[in-house]
Amino acid sequence: MKEQKFDYGMIGLGTMGRNLVYNMSDHGYTVIGFDKNNSQVETLKKEAGNDKVSATSNLDEFLKALKTPKVIIMLVPAGKIVDEVINELKPFLSEDDLLMDCGNSHFTDTNKRNEQLEESAIHFMGVGISGGELGARHGPSIMPGGPKKVYERVAKMLEAVSAKVNKEPCVTWLGPGSAGHYVKMVHNGIEYGLMQLISEVYHLLKQCAGMNNDELHTVFSKWNEGELQSYLIEITADIFTQKDELTDSRIIDKILDSAKQNGTGTWTSEDAMSLQVPIPVIDIAVSMRDLSAYKKERQAVQKNMQGPETKFTGDKKELVKWVEQALYFSIITVYAQGMALLQSASEKYNYGLKLENIAAIWRGGCIIRASLLEEIRTAFSQQPDLSNLLLSDAFSKKLMQSQIGIRKAVQTAVESGVPVPAMMGALAYFDSYRSGWLPANLIQAQRDDFGAHTYERNDREGIFHTHWNQKK
Numbered sequence: 001m002k003e004q005k006f007d008y009g010m011i012g013l014g015t016m017g018r019n020l021v022y023n024m025s026d027h028g029y030t031v032i033g034f035d036k037n038n039s040q041v042e043t044l045k046k047e048a049g050n051d052k053v054s055a056t057s058n059l060d061e062f063l064k065a066l067k068t069p070k071v072i073i074m075l076v077p078a079g080k081i082v083d084e085v086i087n088e089l090k091p092f093l094s095e096d097d098l099l100m101d102c103g104n105s106h107f108t109d110t111n112k113r114n115e116q117l118e119e120s121a122i123h124f125m126g127v128g129i130s131g132g133e134l135g136a137r138h139g140p141s142i143m144p145g146g147p148k149k150v151y152e153r154v155a156k157m158l159e160a161v162s163a164k165v166n167k168e169p170c171v172t173w174l175g176p177g178s179a180g181h182y183v184k185m186v187h188n189g190i191e192y193g194l195m196q197l198i199s200e201v202y203h204l205l206k207q208c209a210g211m212n213n214d215e216l217h218t219v220f221s222k223w224n225e226g227e228l229q230s231y232l233i234e235i236t237a238d239i240f241t242q243k244d245e246l247t248d249s250r251i252i253d254k255i256l257d258s259a260k261q262n263g264t265g266t267w268t269s270e271d272a273m274s275l276q277v278p279i280p281v282i283d284i285a286v287s288m289r290d291l292s293a294y295k296k297e298r299q300a301v302q303k304n305m306q307g308p309e310t311k312f313t314g315d316k317k318e319l320v321k322w323v324e325q326a327l328y329f330s331i332i333t334v335y336a337q338g339m340a341l342l343q344s345a346s347e348k349y350n351y352g353l354k355l356e357n358i359a360a361i362w363r364g365g366c367i368i369r370a371s372l373l374e375e376i377r378t379a380f381s382q383q384p385d386l387s388n389l390l391l392s393d394a395f396s397k398k399l400m401q402s403q404i405g406i407r408k409a410v411q412t413a414v415e416s417g418v419p420v421p422a423m424m425g426a427l428a429y430f431d432s433y434r435s436g437w438l439p440a441n442l443i444q445a446q447r448d449d450f451g452a453h454t455y456e457r458n459d460r461e462g463i464f465h466t467h468w469n470q471k472k
């Protein structure tokens, strides 16, 4: 009997890998999986239950079962495991074989791996995938980067397995090299910002308006029917009603308030700093995850540092309206900051990113999908080089219309001692960005005073230095 040859190989049969295999097989592709852990291999074989899918923990068997040139997808944890897998595979790969790293790899690692594999004419693609387990199974948003010609070899398959919005697949070639992983990193940075903002709103409504979980569920569900419609608002509404399996409480009230992270948000902030692109809401979101982890210190300080006693005594319905506007306003600034970073990075790293396409493939399948992305897409299709969404008429109008809400919400939070740093950051970003004049002249004066760093003037060209009256 002729041995079966598979269209694709999948390395890493954890939840994401397995679900992507099932998704591929649903679309008619044959896939063989490989995992060193035999129990993952068995799970895949048992769950798949058809001959389009197989799995093994024997690398030799895996490689021999693939059609040539081979196409191997890796869905393994980012970091040194990716290098280990590449090094193990490399001796058995030949010219024109293609390796696709679909994990959350750091874009600089993807650049190094590209160089390393180029020497042996093995093709490499860094591909971001978003949507978690369900996305992988039923249609994720896919962010591929690498040589365009190579992408074309797998485009049909990626389009088939991706999420669809109005029949348009949520995947497109984004750019060369590490473009895909860069875009996925910024996607995650935006994800951090949105999650922080939503959790601040939860804090505000719980503490100031005294809302219980059922009321919070109702508010978020209603918001999800309006301009805030998005995946994160939708799951948040449902989180409030989820029962705890161990007690009679809701699970939300039993989860420790200490946020973990795998680092992608931090990477976004780090790269934005190095490119000098301000993304303060994302930076704050990263810092707040870090601060939340200082649980013991926070508990110790709570005992002797009381804030204001003030409770919100106004109209709760009105507060909910302000907070809705505040969230919408802040969410716009997070997308604006992420998109501004992509625009700068595209130039710096020669990715040639088309922001219109990125907004389009984020409309479905991914964690940050939101109805707002359709409008973001329109803004970039009208002005592809837009350096900041705030410069578009449509978005400046939206911010102008919702600024009252955010000012009221922040004011209420400040008076009650509820921390809303990301929301404040969003408002301060807006107020700074719309300021034709900022007090940076004083910073320049100080720099010149203590360090003779010089300054430019606002009334004539040139570089100047003042002999300041320095104190001895």
Ligand code: 6PG
Residues within 6 Å of the ligand: 104, 129, 130, 131, 132, 188, 191, 260, 261, 262, 263, 264, 265, 366, 367
């Ligand atoms: C996605 C998610 C996914 C993962 C994050 C979680 O797009 O599907 O972003 O990649 O859930 O990496 O990140 P943290 O563990 O850092 O919160």
